Amino acid sequence: MKKITIIGAGFAGLTAVRQLRKLEQDVEITLIAPRPELQYLPSLIWVPSGLRKREDIIIPLANFFKRMDVNFVPASVTGLKDQGRTVETDQGSVTNEGLIIASGGRFIKKLPGIEHAITPCEGIDAAEKIRDRLAAMQGGTIAMGFAGNPNEPSAMRGGPMFEFLFGTDTLLRQQGRREQFKITFFSPAPKPGIRLGENAVKGLMDEMAKRDISTHLGHKMLGFEANKVKTEGGEFAADLILFMPGMTGNLWFDNSELPRSAGGLVKANQHCKVEGLPAVYVAGDSGSYPGPDWMPKQAHMADLQAECAAKNLIAELTGKTAEATFKIELMCIVDSCDKGLFVSRTENKNTVLPANKAMHWAKRGFEWWYLRQYR
Structure with missing residues (x-):
C-alpha cells in the first residue's frame, strides 16, 4: 500500500484528500496539521456583524478523517529531508512515498x-x-x-x-x-x-x-x-x-531542500510538481506556479491545484505520465454583508456583475454547500 502524506488541513489539503480517495482507495493517507479542524476563512468577513460566530467558522474534521480513512497527526512541521520522503515535525518524523504540501502561506x-x-x-x-x-x-x-x-x-x-x-x-x-x-x-x-x-x-x-x-x-x-x-x-x-x-513561504521551508521562488514560495511547474523532487507536489498558497500575474491566492484556486496535484501524484506512483494541469481561474463574490459584487476572470474572459442582494445570498449558500462535505 502506497503511503502518501499531506501537510495542511486547509482548502488545498482537504481537497487533496478527497481527490486521492476518489482516484485510489488502496493508499494510506496521513495528514499533518496542528489541529483537526478547518477554519473557513471566507466567512470571517461576517464575524464583526454577528452573521457568523466562532462555531460557524471552525469545522471539526474528526468525522471527515474517519470517513476518508485518514491518519491524522497533530503536529507542526519543522522541516523536510530525504528529497521529501521524511517530514520532520515537533512530534517526530513521518515518512512517505508521496507528498503534497498544502500548508498555506505566511504573512510578511x-x-x-x-x-x-x-x-x-x-x-x-x-x-x-x-x-x-x-x-x-x-x-x-x-x-x-x-x-x-x-x-x-x-x-x-x-x-x-x-x-x-x-x-x-x-x-x-x-x-x-x-x-x-x-x-x-x-x-x-x-x-x-x-x-x-x-x-x-x-x-x-x-x-x-x-x-x-x-x-x-x-x-x-x-x-x-x-x-x-x-x-x-x-x-x-x-x-x-x-x-x-503580502505573503511568503512557511518558516519550515528554510529547513528543507525545497526549491524557492524569488518571493519565498515553493517553486512548481504547471502540473503542481515541485521541481527536482520525486513524488513531491504543492497546492494552494504554499506554491509559486507559472501563469498570469493575476492568478489569485484564494480557496477556489487552491482546490483546483489540489485536484491537479493529487491526480499527478497517483499517476507518478503508479508509473503513469503525470500530465494533469489546473485551470487558472479567479472567481469571487466581494460581499458587503447585504449584497455582493461578482467577479470572474480566466485567460480569455473577465466578468463583473453589479453588486446585488442575490450575490450575498449566493455566497452564503455556497458556504453551506461547500462545508457539508466536511461536517
Missing part, C-alpha cells in the same frame, strides 16, 4: 509597528478582535488596506479587505453610527484589486466614493504607530487599523 510582518494592525485573514481570533474593537468604539477613524510581496505578484490577498471595508460601512450604517466614523482605504498600489480586472477596480472605487470612504493610494508603506498609518506619501491618524500584508 516586517513593517515597523505592524503589531498595531490586525491582520483579518489570520483567523477567527483576529475577526473576533475586530468585532470587539468596533463594538467598543464610539467614533473615530478606521483604516483598512493591503499590500503585496514585491517578488511574488500573486502572493497577496486583497479581496477580503474590500469585504471588511464595505462590510464595516454597512454595519455602522445599520447601527446608525456611520456619521461618527471616518473610513480610509489605503494601499501602495495605485489601482488596488487590479488582478480582478479594470472593470472591477472601477466598480470598487465607485463603491468607495458612494459610501464616503476616502482613499490613500499609490504610496509605499513605511509602518504604523498605535494610532497612525505612515507612508511615503504622508501619514494619517487611525484609531483602528486593519492591514493585510
Whole structure:
C-alpha cells in the first residue's frame, strides 16, 4: 500500500484528500496539521456583524478523517529531508512515498509597528478582535488596506479587505453610527484589486466614493504607530487599523531542500510538481506556479491545484505520465454583508456583475454547500 502524506488541513489539503480517495482507495493517507479542524476563512468577513460566530467558522474534521480513512497527526512541521520522503515535525518524523504540501502561506510582518494592525485573514481570533474593537468604539477613524510581496505578484490577498471595508460601512450604517466614523482605504498600489480586472477596480472605487470612504493610494508603506498609518506619501491618524500584508513561504521551508521562488514560495511547474523532487507536489498558497500575474491566492484556486496535484501524484506512483494541469481561474463574490459584487476572470474572459442582494445570498449558500462535505 502506497503511503502518501499531506501537510495542511486547509482548502488545498482537504481537497487533496478527497481527490486521492476518489482516484485510489488502496493508499494510506496521513495528514499533518496542528489541529483537526478547518477554519473557513471566507466567512470571517461576517464575524464583526454577528452573521457568523466562532462555531460557524471552525469545522471539526474528526468525522471527515474517519470517513476518508485518514491518519491524522497533530503536529507542526519543522522541516523536510530525504528529497521529501521524511517530514520532520515537533512530534517526530513521518515518512512517505508521496507528498503534497498544502500548508498555506505566511504573512510578511516586517513593517515597523505592524503589531498595531490586525491582520483579518489570520483567523477567527483576529475577526473576533475586530468585532470587539468596533463594538467598543464610539467614533473615530478606521483604516483598512493591503499590500503585496514585491517578488511574488500573486502572493497577496486583497479581496477580503474590500469585504471588511464595505462590510464595516454597512454595519455602522445599520447601527446608525456611520456619521461618527471616518473610513480610509489605503494601499501602495495605485489601482488596488487590479488582478480582478479594470472593470472591477472601477466598480470598487465607485463603491468607495458612494459610501464616503476616502482613499490613500499609490504610496509605499513605511509602518504604523498605535494610532497612525505612515507612508511615503504622508501619514494619517487611525484609531483602528486593519492591514493585510503580502505573503511568503512557511518558516519550515528554510529547513528543507525545497526549491524557492524569488518571493519565498515553493517553486512548481504547471502540473503542481515541485521541481527536482520525486513524488513531491504543492497546492494552494504554499506554491509559486507559472501563469498570469493575476492568478489569485484564494480557496477556489487552491482546490483546483489540489485536484491537479493529487491526480499527478497517483499517476507518478503508479508509473503513469503525470500530465494533469489546473485551470487558472479567479472567481469571487466581494460581499458587503447585504449584497455582493461578482467577479470572474480566466485567460480569455473577465466578468463583473453589479453588486446585488442575490450575490450575498449566493455566497452564503455556497458556504453551506461547500462545508457539508466536511461536517
